[in-house]
Amino acid sequence: MNKLLYILIAILFFSCSTSKKIVDKPIVFDQKRVELTQEYLSERYGIQQESPNILPKMIVLHYTVIPTLNEAFEAFDAATLPDWRPDIQNVSGLNVSSQFMVDRDGTIYSLMPETNMARHVIGLNHCAIGIENIGGTEELPLTRAQLKANIWLVEYLSDKYPIDYLIGHYEYTNFVGHPLWLEKDETYRTIKTDPGKDFMQKVRKATKNLNFKPVPENPENNDI
Numbered sequence: 001m002n003k004l005l006y007i008l009i010a011i012l013f014f015s016c017s018t019s020k021k022i023v024d025k026p027i028v029f030d031q032k033r034v035e036l037t038q039e040y041l042s043e044r045y046g047i048q049q050e051s052p053n054i055l056p057k058m059i060v061l062h063y064t065v066i067p068t069l070n071e072a073f074e075a076f077d078a079a080t081l082p083d084w085r086p087d088i089q090n091v092s093g094l095n096v097s098s099q100f101m102v103d104r105d106g107t108i109y110s111l112m113p114e115t116n117m118a119r120h121v122i123g124l125n126h127c128a129i130g131i132e133n134i135g136g137t138e139e140l141p142l143t144r145a146q147l148k149a150n151i152w153l154v155e156y157l158s159d160k161y162p163i164d165y166l167i168g169h170y171e172y173t174n175f176v177g178h179p180l181w182l183e184k185d186e187t188y189r190t191i192k193t194d195p196g197k198d199f200m201q202k203v204r205k206a207t208k209n210l211n212f213k214p215v216p217e218n219p220e221n222n223d224i
């Protein structure tokens with residue numbers, strides 16, 4: 001009898017630890033956002049198509065710096081960029097976003113369809129799914145629950161799409177010159193440090209079995 005109980009507990013524990021819920025929390029994806037996304041695909045990448053869809057080949061991990069889920073959601077929700085982002089406003093009026101957001105307790109939120117383009121990484125949005133993690137500052141380092149959720153989500157997405165690359169946002173310029181790099185403006189770059197090397201190392205170690213391709217070397221980055 002005891003043995004049976006142990007087995008049942010084991011099964012329960014196993015199923016709880018492998019099935020994770022993704023909570024829908026959609027940002028505005030109205031006709032305006034569709035049009036701005038298509039305009040972005042066309043002007044930045046030379047991709048003309050009838051939909052804002054992408055075929056995911058890459059996962060990019062981020063942190064928001066913004067300390068709460070609600071504030072980060074608010075920042076992504078509107079279709080157009082707010083006035084306080086003049087730094088990237090002239091490139092496109094499309095607001096930034098990501099397909100997923102992971103709260104500090106590890107809850108995963110789906111903000112938009114996985115195969116719609118989000119503006120989260122220069123040069124690679126046409127093939128990259130973004131995962132934003134709430135926090136990331138010295139006062140608010142990413143949590144163990146977020147790490148576990150990222151690992152789960154990377155496995156989940158790799159199961160669904162032909163994902164070749166898993167990168168941290170800080171690694172994106174390594175793709176300059178790579179066939180996936182499509183940004184036309186050589187001066188459009190921002191310096192990124194998220195989600196941190198330590199976090200990337202841990203996610204990579206846990207997803208080693210997925211055999212992602214190595215991030216290309218970029219001689220331009222040797223000095224950084």
Ligand SMILES: [Zn+2]
Nearest residue numbers: 062063169194
């Ligand atoms: Zn980022």
